[in-house]
Amino acid sequence: MARNKEQNEKMREERKQQIRSGALRQFATKGLFATKIKDIADAVGMAQGLVYHYYKSKDEIYVELIKNALNKMNEAVISLKEMSLPPHEKIRLAIEQLLKTIDTSDDFIQTCRLIAHATSSTAIPEEAKKLIQEKRDLPYQEVAKIMAQGQEEGTIIEADPNELAIVFWTSINGLAIYKATRQDSTAIPDARILINMFMERTGEKSCRV
Amino acid sequence: MARNKEQNEKMREERKQQIRSGALRQFATKGLFATKIKDIADAVGMAQGLVYHYYKSKDEIYVELIKNALNKMNEAVISLKEMSLPPHEKIRLAIEQLLKTIDTSDDFIQTCRLIAHATSSTAIPEEAKKLIQEKRDLPYQEVAKIMAQGQEEGTIIEADPNELAIVFWTSINGLAIYKATRQDSTAIPDARILINMFMERTGEKSCRV
DNA sequence: TTTTTGATTGAATGTTCATTCAGTATATTA
DNA sequence: TAATATACTGAATGAACATTCAATCAAAAA
Numbered sequence: 001m002a003r004n005k006e007q008n009e010k011m012r013e014e015r016k017q018q019i020r021s022g023a024l025r026q027f028a029t030k031g032l033f034a035t036k037i038k039d040i041a042d043a044v045g046m047a048q049g050l051v052y053h054y055y056k057s058k059d060e061i062y063v064e065l066i067k068n069a070l071n072k073m074n075e076a077v078i079s080l081k082e083m084s085l086p087p088h089e090k091i092r093l094a095i096e097q098l099l100k101t102i103d104t105s106d107d108f109i110q111t112c113r114l115i116a117h118a119t120s121s122t123a124i125p126e127e128a129k130k131l132i133q134e135k136r137d138l139p140y141q142e143v144a145k146i147m148a149q150g151q152e153e154g155t156i157i158e159a160d161p162n163e164l165a166i167v168f169w170t171s172i173n174g175l176a177i178y179k180a181t182r183q184d185s186t187a188i189p190d191a192r193i194l195i196n197m198f199m200e201r202t203g204e205k206s207c208r209v
Numbered sequence: 210m211a212r213n214k215e216q217n218e219k220m221r222e223e224r225k226q227q228i229r230s231g232a233l234r235q236f237a238t239k240g241l242f243a244t245k246i247k248d249i250a251d252a253v254g255m256a257q258g259l260v261y262h263y264y265k266s267k268d269e270i271y272v273e274l275i276k277n278a279l280n281k282m283n284e285a286v287i288s289l290k291e292m293s294l295p296p297h298e299k300i301r302l303a304i305e306q307l308l309k310t311i312d313t314s315d316d317f318i319q320t321c322r323l324i325a326h327a328t329s330s331t332a333i334p335e336e337a338k339k340l341i342q343e344k345r346d347l348p349y350q351e352v353a354k355i356m357a358q359g360q361e362e363g364t365i366i367e368a369d370p371n372e373l374a375i376v377f378w379t380s381i382n383g384l385a386i387y388k389a390t391r392q393d394s395t396a397i398p399d400a401r402i403l404i405n406m407f408m409e410r411t412g413e414k415s416c417r418v
Numbered sequence: 419t420t421t422t423t424g425a426t427t428g429a430a431t432g433t434t435c436a437t438t439c440a441g442t443a444t445a446t447t448a
Numbered sequence: 449t450a451a452t453a454t455a456c457t458g459a460a461t462g463a464a465c466a467t468t469c470a471a472t473c474a475a476a477a478a
Contacts, residue, residue, distance in 0.1 A: 029330065029331045029332075030330055030331055030332040031240050031242065031243075031326075031330055031332065032243070033240065033242035033243040034240075034241070034242040034330065034332030035332075113329055116325070116329060116386070117240075117326075117329070117330075119386075119390045120322055120325060120326070120386055120389060120390055121238065121239055121240055121243065121326075122238045122239055123238075123239040123240065123243030123244075157402075157405070159398075159399060159401070159402050160398070160399070163396075163398035163399055163402060164398070164402065166384070166387060166398050167380070167384075167398050167402050167403065169383075169387075170380065170383030170384045170386070170387045171376070171379065171380045171383055172383075173383045173386070173387075174378075174379030174380055174381075174382045174383030174384075174386075175375070175376075175379045175383075177325070177328075177329055177379070177382070177383075177386075178375060178378075178379045178382075180329060181328045181329055187372075189368075189369070189372035189373075189375050189376050190368060190369070190372055192368070193366075193368050193372060193373065193376050193406065194376065194406070196366070196406060197402065197403070197405060197406035201410055
Protein backbone atom coordinates (compact mmCIF):
# COMPACT_ATOMS: atom_id res chain seq x y z
CA MET A 1 0.00 0.00 0.00
CA ALA A 2 1.18 3.47 -0.82
CA ARG A 3 2.75 5.41 1.96
CA ASN A 4 3.56 8.92 0.93
CA LYS A 5 2.75 11.89 3.08
CA GLU A 6 -0.67 12.57 1.61
CA GLN A 7 -1.79 8.97 1.59
CA ASN A 8 -0.79 8.70 5.19
CA GLU A 9 -2.61 11.83 6.07
CA LYS A 10 -5.69 10.60 4.29
CA MET A 11 -5.70 7.21 5.97
CA ARG A 12 -5.21 8.82 9.30
CA GLU A 13 -8.18 11.07 8.71
CA GLU A 14 -10.30 8.10 7.68
CA ARG A 15 -9.43 6.31 10.86
CA LYS A 16 -10.30 9.38 12.87
CA GLN A 17 -13.61 9.51 11.08
CA GLN A 18 -14.29 5.92 12.09
CA ILE A 19 -13.60 6.84 15.68
CA ARG A 20 -15.86 9.87 15.52
CA SER A 21 -18.56 7.79 13.96
CA GLY A 22 -18.44 5.16 16.67
CA ALA A 23 -18.11 7.78 19.37
CA LEU A 24 -21.10 9.75 18.10
CA ARG A 25 -23.47 6.88 18.70
CA GLN A 26 -22.01 6.21 22.13
CA PHE A 27 -22.07 9.82 23.28
CA ALA A 28 -25.52 10.33 21.83
CA THR A 29 -27.07 7.41 23.65
CA LYS A 30 -25.16 7.57 26.91
CA GLY A 31 -23.69 11.00 27.30
CA LEU A 32 -20.08 11.97 27.82
CA PHE A 33 -19.52 10.55 31.30
CA ALA A 34 -21.25 7.23 30.89
CA THR A 35 -19.32 6.55 27.68
CA LYS A 36 -16.05 4.74 28.32
CA ILE A 37 -13.10 4.81 25.98
CA LYS A 38 -13.48 1.04 25.88
CA ASP A 39 -17.00 1.48 24.48
CA ILE A 40 -15.72 3.65 21.68
CA ALA A 41 -12.80 1.36 20.91
CA ASP A 42 -15.12 -1.64 20.83
CA ALA A 43 -17.57 0.15 18.59
CA VAL A 44 -14.79 0.83 16.11
CA GLY A 45 -13.13 -2.53 16.66
CA MET A 46 -9.76 -1.37 17.90
CA ALA A 47 -7.75 -1.65 21.08
CA GLN A 48 -8.30 0.94 23.81
CA GLY A 49 -4.83 2.30 23.48
CA LEU A 50 -5.10 2.94 19.79
CA VAL A 51 -7.75 5.56 20.27
CA TYR A 52 -5.05 7.70 21.84
CA HIS A 53 -2.93 7.36 18.74
CA TYR A 54 -5.56 9.47 17.01
CA TYR A 55 -7.03 11.62 19.73
CA LYS A 56 -5.43 13.12 22.79
CA SER A 57 -8.39 12.45 25.02
CA LYS A 58 -12.04 11.51 25.25
CA ASP A 59 -12.86 15.18 25.61
CA GLU A 60 -11.10 16.00 22.38
CA ILE A 61 -13.29 13.55 20.47
CA TYR A 62 -16.35 14.97 22.14
CA VAL A 63 -15.44 18.55 21.33
CA GLU A 64 -14.77 17.68 17.70
CA LEU A 65 -18.16 16.02 17.41
CA ILE A 66 -19.90 19.00 18.94
CA LYS A 67 -18.06 21.31 16.61
CA ASN A 68 -19.03 19.31 13.52
CA ALA A 69 -22.64 19.08 14.61
CA LEU A 70 -22.98 22.80 15.22
CA ASN A 71 -21.25 23.65 11.98
CA LYS A 72 -23.44 21.36 9.93
CA MET A 73 -26.54 22.83 11.50
CA ASN A 74 -25.41 26.38 10.84
CA GLU A 75 -24.45 25.63 7.26
CA ALA A 76 -27.86 24.18 6.61
CA VAL A 77 -29.47 27.30 8.02
CA ILE A 78 -27.32 29.56 5.88
CA SER A 79 -28.19 27.62 2.78
CA LEU A 80 -31.87 27.94 3.68
CA LYS A 81 -31.42 31.66 4.08
CA GLU A 82 -29.83 31.94 0.66
CA MET A 83 -32.50 30.04 -1.25
CA SER A 84 -34.59 32.16 -3.54
CA LEU A 85 -38.00 31.30 -2.22
CA PRO A 86 -40.66 33.37 -0.53
CA PRO A 87 -40.26 33.30 3.25
CA HIS A 88 -43.25 31.14 3.99
CA GLU A 89 -42.03 28.60 1.44
CA LYS A 90 -38.69 28.52 3.19
CA ILE A 91 -40.42 27.70 6.44
CA ARG A 92 -42.55 25.08 4.80
CA LEU A 93 -39.58 23.50 3.07
CA ALA A 94 -37.46 23.56 6.19
CA ILE A 95 -40.10 21.83 8.28
CA GLU A 96 -40.72 19.21 5.61
CA GLN A 97 -37.06 18.51 5.16
CA LEU A 98 -36.27 18.43 8.84
CA LEU A 99 -39.11 16.05 9.60
CA LYS A 100 -38.15 13.81 6.73
CA THR A 101 -34.56 13.78 7.91
CA ILE A 102 -35.64 13.00 11.45
CA ASP A 103 -37.64 10.12 10.05
CA THR A 104 -34.96 8.64 7.86
CA SER A 105 -31.47 9.60 8.97
CA ASP A 106 -30.18 7.81 11.97
CA ASP A 107 -27.06 9.92 11.89
CA PHE A 108 -29.10 13.09 12.10
CA ILE A 109 -31.02 11.76 15.08
CA GLN A 110 -27.81 10.85 16.87
CA THR A 111 -26.46 14.29 16.19
CA CYS A 112 -29.57 15.89 17.63
CA ARG A 113 -29.23 13.76 20.73
CA LEU A 114 -25.61 14.70 21.09
CA ILE A 115 -26.44 18.38 20.91
CA ALA A 116 -29.35 17.94 23.27
CA HIS A 117 -27.15 16.19 25.81
CA ALA A 118 -24.50 18.82 25.41
CA THR A 119 -26.68 21.89 25.65
CA SER A 120 -28.58 20.60 28.63
CA SER A 121 -25.59 19.47 30.65
CA THR A 122 -23.15 21.63 32.55
CA ALA A 123 -20.75 18.71 32.81
CA ILE A 124 -19.07 19.06 29.45
CA PRO A 125 -15.60 20.31 28.48
CA GLU A 126 -15.10 24.06 28.63
CA GLU A 127 -14.31 24.17 24.96
CA ALA A 128 -17.60 22.50 24.10
CA LYS A 129 -19.41 25.06 26.21
CA LYS A 130 -17.72 27.85 24.36
CA LEU A 131 -18.62 26.41 20.96
CA ILE A 132 -22.24 26.02 21.95
CA GLN A 133 -22.30 29.53 23.29
CA GLU A 134 -20.92 30.86 20.02
CA LYS A 135 -22.97 28.86 17.61
CA ARG A 136 -26.30 27.97 19.02
CA ASP A 137 -27.99 31.29 18.35
CA LEU A 138 -27.53 31.58 14.61
CA PRO A 139 -30.37 29.21 13.65
CA TYR A 140 -32.77 31.10 15.90
CA GLN A 141 -31.72 34.44 14.47
CA GLU A 142 -31.99 33.38 10.86
CA VAL A 143 -35.38 31.77 11.28
CA ALA A 144 -36.57 34.86 13.12
CA LYS A 145 -35.52 36.96 10.14
CA ILE A 146 -37.38 34.72 7.73
CA MET A 147 -40.47 34.87 9.94
CA ALA A 148 -40.30 38.67 9.96
CA GLN A 149 -40.02 38.76 6.19
CA GLY A 150 -43.02 36.49 5.90
CA GLN A 151 -44.98 38.77 8.18
CA GLU A 152 -44.27 41.69 5.89
CA GLU A 153 -45.70 39.69 3.04
CA GLY A 154 -48.71 38.71 5.10
CA THR A 155 -47.99 35.01 4.84
CA ILE A 156 -46.73 34.36 8.35
CA ILE A 157 -48.87 34.92 11.42
CA GLU A 158 -48.41 38.03 13.52
CA ALA A 159 -46.34 37.34 16.62
CA ASP A 160 -42.91 38.23 17.86
CA PRO A 161 -40.59 36.72 15.21
CA ASN A 162 -38.11 35.68 17.86
CA GLU A 163 -40.80 33.78 19.66
CA LEU A 164 -41.83 32.13 16.42
CA ALA A 165 -38.25 31.07 15.85
CA ILE A 166 -38.07 29.63 19.33
CA VAL A 167 -41.24 27.64 18.81
CA PHE A 168 -39.96 26.51 15.44
CA TRP A 169 -36.70 25.09 16.71
CA THR A 170 -37.89 23.76 20.02
CA SER A 171 -40.67 21.85 18.27
CA ILE A 172 -38.26 20.33 15.80
CA ASN A 173 -35.85 19.52 18.52
CA GLY A 174 -38.52 18.00 20.72
CA LEU A 175 -39.59 15.76 17.88
CA ALA A 176 -36.05 14.62 17.19
CA ILE A 177 -35.60 13.67 20.83
CA TYR A 178 -38.94 11.92 20.84
CA LYS A 179 -38.05 9.91 17.78
CA ALA A 180 -34.67 9.01 19.23
CA THR A 181 -36.20 7.53 22.35
CA ARG A 182 -38.67 5.32 20.55
CA GLN A 183 -36.66 2.57 18.99
CA ASP A 184 -39.62 1.18 17.09
CA SER A 185 -41.23 2.50 13.97
CA THR A 186 -43.05 5.39 15.58
CA ALA A 187 -44.12 7.64 12.78
CA ILE A 188 -43.21 11.30 12.81
CA PRO A 189 -46.26 13.58 12.65
CA ASP A 190 -47.50 15.08 9.43
CA ALA A 191 -45.45 18.17 8.61
CA ARG A 192 -48.62 20.16 7.92
CA ILE A 193 -49.47 20.27 11.61
CA LEU A 194 -46.32 22.24 12.30
CA ILE A 195 -46.38 24.25 9.10
CA ASN A 196 -49.91 25.35 9.88
CA MET A 197 -48.80 26.87 13.13
CA PHE A 198 -46.85 29.59 11.36
CA MET A 199 -48.98 30.31 8.32
CA GLU A 200 -51.41 33.17 8.14
CA ARG A 201 -54.80 31.86 7.03
CA THR A 202 -55.83 34.02 4.18
CA GLY A 203 -58.42 32.15 2.45
CA GLU A 204 -61.37 30.20 1.59
CA LYS A 205 -60.04 26.82 2.53
CA SER A 206 -60.11 27.39 6.24
CA CYS A 207 -63.33 29.38 6.35
CA ARG A 208 -66.82 28.16 6.75
CA VAL A 209 -68.55 30.62 4.52
CA MET B 210 -36.55 17.11 70.88
CA ALA B 211 -39.19 14.44 70.84
CA ARG B 212 -38.06 11.03 69.70
CA ASN B 213 -40.95 8.66 69.39
CA LYS B 214 -41.34 6.35 66.46
CA GLU B 215 -43.45 8.70 64.35
CA GLN B 216 -41.37 11.79 64.98
CA ASN B 217 -38.30 9.86 64.01
CA GLU B 218 -39.94 8.60 60.91
CA LYS B 219 -41.01 12.09 59.99
CA MET B 220 -37.60 13.63 60.53
CA ARG B 221 -36.03 10.91 58.50
CA GLU B 222 -38.42 11.55 55.65
CA GLU B 223 -37.67 15.27 55.81
CA ARG B 224 -33.98 14.60 55.57
CA LYS B 225 -34.55 12.30 52.62
CA GLN B 226 -36.54 15.04 50.99
CA GLN B 227 -33.61 17.42 51.43
CA ILE B 228 -31.36 14.92 49.75
CA ARG B 229 -33.78 14.41 46.87
CA SER B 230 -34.09 18.12 46.47
CA GLY B 231 -30.35 18.65 46.27
CA ALA B 232 -29.91 15.63 44.06
CA LEU B 233 -32.60 16.75 41.64
CA ARG B 234 -30.72 19.89 40.72
CA GLN B 235 -27.45 17.99 40.37
CA PHE B 236 -28.87 15.19 38.25
CA ALA B 237 -30.87 17.64 36.16
CA THR B 238 -27.89 19.78 35.28
CA LYS B 239 -25.21 17.12 34.99
CA GLY B 240 -26.87 13.78 34.51
CA LEU B 241 -26.48 10.64 36.57
CA PHE B 242 -22.87 9.80 35.83
CA ALA B 243 -21.35 13.24 36.09
CA THR B 244 -23.03 13.78 39.45
CA LYS B 245 -20.88 12.64 42.35
CA ILE B 246 -22.21 11.69 45.75
CA LYS B 247 -19.98 14.43 47.07
CA ASP B 248 -21.87 16.96 44.93
CA ILE B 249 -25.16 15.87 46.42
CA ALA B 250 -23.81 15.84 49.97
CA ASP B 251 -22.35 19.31 49.49
CA ALA B 252 -25.59 20.62 48.03
CA VAL B 253 -27.44 19.43 51.12
CA GLY B 254 -24.62 20.37 53.47
CA MET B 255 -23.86 16.98 54.91
CA ALA B 256 -20.94 14.58 54.91
CA GLN B 257 -20.62 12.11 52.06
CA GLY B 258 -21.13 9.16 54.30
CA LEU B 259 -24.39 10.42 55.71
CA VAL B 260 -26.12 10.17 52.37
CA TYR B 261 -25.83 6.41 52.76
CA HIS B 262 -27.61 6.57 56.07
CA TYR B 263 -30.69 7.55 54.09
CA TYR B 264 -30.24 5.94 50.71
CA LYS B 265 -28.63 2.67 49.75
CA SER B 266 -26.99 4.08 46.65
CA LYS B 267 -26.81 6.90 44.16
CA ASP B 268 -29.00 4.87 41.84
CA GLU B 269 -31.69 4.56 44.48
CA ILE B 270 -31.94 8.33 44.79
CA TYR B 271 -32.07 8.66 41.05
CA VAL B 272 -34.80 6.08 40.67
CA GLU B 273 -36.88 7.70 43.36
CA LEU B 274 -36.61 11.06 41.64
CA ILE B 275 -37.62 9.58 38.31
CA LYS B 276 -40.55 7.87 39.94
CA ASN B 277 -41.78 11.06 41.58
CA ALA B 278 -41.40 13.05 38.40
CA LEU B 279 -43.34 10.59 36.28
CA ASN B 280 -46.06 10.27 38.87
CA LYS B 281 -46.51 14.00 39.21
CA MET B 282 -46.75 14.37 35.45
CA ASN B 283 -49.31 11.60 35.17
CA GLU B 284 -51.38 12.95 38.02
CA ALA B 285 -51.50 16.33 36.35
CA VAL B 286 -52.68 14.74 33.13
CA ILE B 287 -55.39 12.78 34.92
CA SER B 288 -56.65 15.88 36.62
CA LEU B 289 -56.76 17.63 33.26
CA LYS B 290 -58.75 14.74 31.85
CA GLU B 291 -61.24 14.98 34.68
CA MET B 292 -61.92 18.68 34.40
CA SER B 293 -65.33 19.58 33.10
CA LEU B 294 -64.33 21.74 30.19
CA PRO B 295 -64.79 21.38 26.47
CA PRO B 296 -61.83 19.61 24.89
CA HIS B 297 -60.38 22.62 23.14
CA GLU B 298 -60.50 24.56 26.40
CA LYS B 299 -58.59 21.77 28.09
CA ILE B 300 -55.90 22.05 25.46
CA ARG B 301 -55.83 25.81 25.76
CA LEU B 302 -55.65 25.67 29.53
CA ALA B 303 -52.98 22.99 29.53
CA ILE B 304 -50.74 24.95 27.19
CA GLU B 305 -51.20 28.16 29.14
CA GLN B 306 -50.51 26.47 32.45
CA LEU B 307 -47.55 24.52 31.20
CA LEU B 308 -45.91 27.55 29.66
CA LYS B 309 -46.52 29.59 32.77
CA THR B 310 -45.04 26.85 34.91
CA ILE B 311 -42.04 26.58 32.62
CA ASP B 312 -41.59 30.30 33.02
CA THR B 313 -41.89 30.49 36.76
CA SER B 314 -41.10 27.19 38.45
CA ASP B 315 -37.48 26.28 38.65
CA ASP B 316 -38.38 22.97 40.19
CA PHE B 317 -40.55 22.11 37.21
CA ILE B 318 -37.76 22.96 34.80
CA GLN B 319 -35.31 20.79 36.72
CA THR B 320 -37.79 17.97 36.67
CA CYS B 321 -38.21 18.30 32.91
CA ARG B 322 -34.47 18.19 32.49
CA LEU B 323 -34.20 15.13 34.67
CA ILE B 324 -36.80 13.32 32.60
CA ALA B 325 -35.21 14.48 29.39
CA HIS B 326 -31.83 13.19 30.49
CA ALA B 327 -33.36 9.94 31.62
CA THR B 328 -35.47 9.22 28.58
CA SER B 329 -32.71 10.03 26.17
CA SER B 330 -29.97 8.05 27.87
CA THR B 331 -29.53 4.31 27.88
CA ALA B 332 -27.07 4.58 30.75
CA ILE B 333 -29.57 4.68 33.59
CA PRO B 334 -30.53 2.06 36.19
CA GLU B 335 -32.71 -0.77 34.94
CA GLU B 336 -35.42 0.17 37.37
CA ALA B 337 -35.56 3.69 35.99
CA LYS B 338 -35.87 2.30 32.48
CA LYS B 339 -38.77 0.16 33.58
CA LEU B 340 -40.57 3.09 35.19
CA ILE B 341 -40.17 5.22 32.10
CA GLN B 342 -41.39 2.40 29.91
CA GLU B 343 -44.48 2.02 32.08
CA LYS B 344 -45.38 5.62 32.57
CA ARG B 345 -44.26 7.73 29.70
CA ASP B 346 -47.15 6.92 27.39
CA LEU B 347 -50.10 7.98 29.51
CA PRO B 348 -49.76 11.73 28.81
CA TYR B 349 -49.65 11.09 25.07
CA GLN B 350 -52.68 8.83 25.21
CA GLU B 351 -54.78 11.18 27.27
CA VAL B 352 -54.00 14.21 25.16
CA ALA B 353 -54.75 12.19 22.04
CA LYS B 354 -58.19 11.38 23.48
CA ILE B 355 -58.87 15.02 24.21
CA MET B 356 -57.81 15.96 20.69
CA ALA B 357 -60.16 13.36 19.25
CA GLN B 358 -63.03 14.69 21.34
CA GLY B 359 -62.28 18.17 20.13
CA GLN B 360 -62.33 17.00 16.56
CA GLU B 361 -65.81 15.59 17.06
CA GLU B 362 -66.92 18.97 18.25
CA GLY B 363 -65.22 20.65 15.33
CA THR B 364 -62.96 22.74 17.53
CA ILE B 365 -59.68 20.91 16.98
CA ILE B 366 -58.07 20.63 13.56
CA GLU B 367 -58.37 17.44 11.57
CA ALA B 368 -55.26 15.31 11.84
CA ASP B 369 -54.32 12.04 13.45
CA PRO B 370 -55.00 12.65 17.17
CA ASN B 371 -51.93 10.66 18.13
CA GLU B 372 -49.80 12.87 15.98
CA LEU B 373 -51.38 15.94 17.50
CA ALA B 374 -50.56 14.60 20.94
CA ILE B 375 -46.98 13.98 19.92
CA VAL B 376 -46.63 17.51 18.60
CA PHE B 377 -48.27 18.84 21.74
CA TRP B 378 -45.89 17.17 24.16
CA THR B 379 -42.73 17.43 22.12
CA SER B 380 -43.28 21.16 21.69
CA ILE B 381 -43.81 21.65 25.40
CA ASN B 382 -40.84 19.52 26.18
CA GLY B 383 -38.64 21.29 23.67
CA LEU B 384 -39.55 24.61 25.23
CA ALA B 385 -38.78 23.41 28.72
CA ILE B 386 -35.36 22.24 27.62
CA TYR B 387 -34.78 25.51 25.82
CA LYS B 388 -35.65 27.51 28.87
CA ALA B 389 -33.46 25.36 31.07
CA THR B 390 -30.42 26.02 28.94
CA ARG B 391 -30.75 29.78 28.88
CA GLN B 392 -29.86 30.94 32.32
CA ASP B 393 -30.89 34.51 31.61
CA SER B 394 -34.35 35.95 31.45
CA THR B 395 -35.26 34.54 28.07
CA ALA B 396 -38.98 34.91 27.75
CA ILE B 397 -41.14 31.93 26.91
CA PRO B 398 -43.19 32.45 23.73
CA ASP B 399 -46.78 33.57 23.79
CA ALA B 400 -49.03 30.60 24.48
CA ARG B 401 -51.31 31.59 21.62
CA ILE B 402 -48.73 30.52 19.06
CA LEU B 403 -48.94 26.95 20.27
CA ILE B 404 -52.66 27.01 21.02
CA ASN B 405 -53.33 28.20 17.50
CA MET B 406 -51.67 25.16 16.07
CA PHE B 407 -54.40 22.88 17.33
CA MET B 408 -57.50 25.01 16.95
CA GLU B 409 -59.86 24.75 14.03
CA ARG B 410 -60.41 28.18 12.53
CA THR B 411 -64.10 28.61 12.26
CA GLY B 412 -64.61 32.17 11.74
CA GLU B 413 -64.50 35.59 10.48
CA LYS B 414 -61.47 36.74 12.32
CA SER B 415 -58.99 34.83 10.24
CA CYS B 416 -60.65 35.40 6.88
CA ARG B 417 -60.10 38.18 4.46
CA VAL B 418 -63.63 38.45 3.16
C1' DT C 419 18.25 -7.43 2.85
C1' DT C 420 18.06 -3.77 6.75
C1' DT C 421 16.12 0.41 8.46
C1' DT C 422 12.62 3.46 9.42
C1' DT C 423 8.06 4.82 10.26
C1' DG C 424 3.59 4.47 11.67
C1' DA C 425 -0.21 1.19 13.37
C1' DT C 426 -1.47 -1.70 16.81
C1' DT C 427 -1.90 -4.29 21.14
C1' DG C 428 -2.85 -5.06 25.90
C1' DA C 429 -0.78 -4.59 30.31
C1' DA C 430 0.76 -0.98 33.88
C1' DT C 431 -0.14 3.35 36.33
C1' DG C 432 -2.42 6.61 38.92
C1' DT C 433 -6.71 8.90 39.88
C1' DT C 434 -11.29 9.36 40.91
C1' DC C 435 -15.03 7.81 42.90
C1' DA C 436 -18.97 4.81 45.29
C1' DT C 437 -19.49 2.54 49.18
C1' DT C 438 -18.15 0.94 53.87
C1' DC C 439 -16.65 1.56 58.42
C1' DA C 440 -14.82 2.85 62.91
C1' DG C 441 -15.61 6.19 65.79
C1' DT C 442 -17.94 10.59 67.88
C1' DA C 443 -21.85 13.34 69.29
C1' DT C 444 -26.48 13.97 70.92
C1' DA C 445 -30.66 12.91 72.72
C1' DT C 446 -33.99 9.87 74.87
C1' DT C 447 -35.06 6.39 78.24
C1' DA C 448 -34.42 3.73 82.26
C1' DT D 449 -26.40 8.62 86.05
C1' DA D 450 -25.84 4.79 82.63
C1' DA D 451 -27.60 2.48 78.59
C1' DT D 452 -29.28 2.79 74.07
C1' DA D 453 -30.37 4.48 69.68
C1' DT D 454 -29.84 7.47 65.96
C1' DA D 455 -27.35 11.19 63.47
C1' DC D 456 -23.25 12.26 61.85
C1' DT D 457 -18.21 12.61 60.28
C1' DG D 458 -14.33 11.82 57.48
C1' DA D 459 -10.91 8.38 56.56
C1' DA D 460 -10.26 3.57 54.49
C1' DT D 461 -11.25 0.28 50.85
C1' DG D 462 -11.65 -1.42 46.45
C1' DA D 463 -13.25 -1.07 41.74
C1' DA D 464 -13.54 1.27 37.48
C1' DC D 465 -11.44 3.90 34.28
C1' DA D 466 -8.51 7.43 31.50
C1' DT D 467 -4.26 7.67 30.03
C1' DT D 468 0.56 5.98 29.26
C1' DC D 469 3.91 2.78 27.80
C1' DA D 470 6.84 -1.01 26.29
C1' DA D 471 6.65 -4.16 22.92
C1' DT D 472 5.07 -6.13 18.27
C1' DC D 473 3.87 -5.87 13.51
C1' DA D 474 3.84 -4.53 8.70
C1' DA D 475 4.88 -1.76 4.94
C1' DA D 476 7.87 1.14 2.41
C1' DA D 477 12.39 3.02 1.56
C1' DA D 478 17.18 2.42 1.36
